Amino acid sequence: MLPLMADPLMSLFEGLPHVxxxxxxxxxxxxxxxxAFAERASCKSPAAVRGKRAADLFAPELAASYEAQDAALLQSARPMLRQLELVTxxxxxxxxxVTNKSLLVGTDGSPKAIAAASVDEQSPVDRAGISELESIIVYVHEHFGEPLTVAxxxxNAKMSPELLGRRMQRLLGLSPQQLIMRVRVEEAFHRVVHSTIPLVDIALTCGFYDQATMTRQVKYLLGISPGALRTVTRQSQQDSKVLSH
Known part of the structure; x- marks a missing residue:
């Protein structure tokens, strides 16, 4: 059944470079x-993706996040809508x-596959509309470690908090608080993966109240805790060293 479904599903997404x-x-x-998926997986064509796992195509820390989402989907059997993912x-x-994932089931009701569609939030169409908020986005990236407020x-945007909230929701699909949290999570992700800085110090540097708050927010947005991210990264580095000898 699934091979028959694949062709019409694929035809819906070809020619959409940001999906x-x-x-x-x-x-x-x-x-x-x-x-579009193949290009972001560093493959020349979709055929090169078939048969591979996320760990074969993406950085270990990203693959671990995707697989954690899949495991949660298989356990709950409920569609995952508007989930945020970091993608190269x-x-x-x-x-x-922004990713939607859903289970495809067979005639016997058992799960057969996971269908996923992800849209780049910074596609050219979106970029054209958010130019008026560019200064705010830059400001958050420059001051994420500080106790930022909507006020x-x-x-800085030269508008009322209410107007800023409405414009951000309309153009970005985010509230000001959500933008701040997303930037903090992204910055924490980079430090967890690419440094040996203690997690508690990363939390404070990135503007979180404490390590527990960072852990909760990172796991909520990425599906995997900072500690697990670091473990996956270190294991991958050790495996690479073994293979190089």
């Missing part, structure tokens, strides 16, 4: 993917994607 689509078996191996864009930089952002 990633994939079907993954419950064994964790990709069955089909569109060109074609230019090599990390970016936020402070509104002053």
């Amino acid at each position: 990633m689509f994939s079907l993954k078996g419950i064994d964790g191996r990709y069955m089909v993917a569109n060109q 864009r074609p230019d090599g930089k990390l970016g936020w994607y 402070e952002l509104a002053v």
